[in-house]
Amino acid sequence: MTIYPRHLLALASDAAAQRLIGARVTRGSGPNARSGRIVEVEAYFGRDDLASHARFGRTKRNAVMFGIPGVAYVYLVYGMYNCLNVVAEVEGQAAAILIRAVEPVSGIAEMRAARLDTALQRAVRNGREAADAARRRIEVMADARLAAGPGLVCDALSIDRRDDGHDLCDPDSDLRLELPGDERLPPAVAGRRIGIDYAPEPWRSGAWRFYVASSPSLSAGPAA
DNA sequence: GCAAAGATTTGCT
């Protein structure tokens, strides 16, 4: 498996997002490495995109969006879930691609264990019964659903804000993007982005979410 | 300094 070439991300954010479908996100190396096939992404543009974090200009949080392509932009949403983005376009031009869902390929048992870890941490506040319920739910969950959402991708691959700013196109990186050799996937379909109804048109309805319609691992977002 | 809302997920009515 070769590393994902950085130049494929130095494109307009939507073009880079479409090409990212089918690529792998990999955590770790060796027999316990966790890897998943990207099946759902969303493209976010720079200052003009009123649904993008870059709409406020450069801030402490979104600084890496303005940097070189291929770097991870990781942020916390709703005080609870991490979201993984891949920086796109050229340096100085803010853009990022949100990884919304991946189909587990290897290290599936490790992904499930990681999901269990984070779920138990959250459930423990609500008592032992809630923790037991969470445990049972994740133990019987289908492999394909382990990373079927932006927050779940990060839970399954143990991604948090410590990964913010790390280079995903470095073959020695613990968290990286890889390009499978000759894998054929059905073409990606385009739809509106999820969870940005606060944005005005055309940003609200623009078709900048791309996904493999037949994948069993899509996020539970509206009409995915 | 303080109030408000968010690129989500889960559980309950």
Added chain:
DNA sequence: GCAAATCTTTGCC
């Protein structure tokens, strides 16, 4: 189908 959980970041006083 709806609302809570939870905390960082942003916006306004």
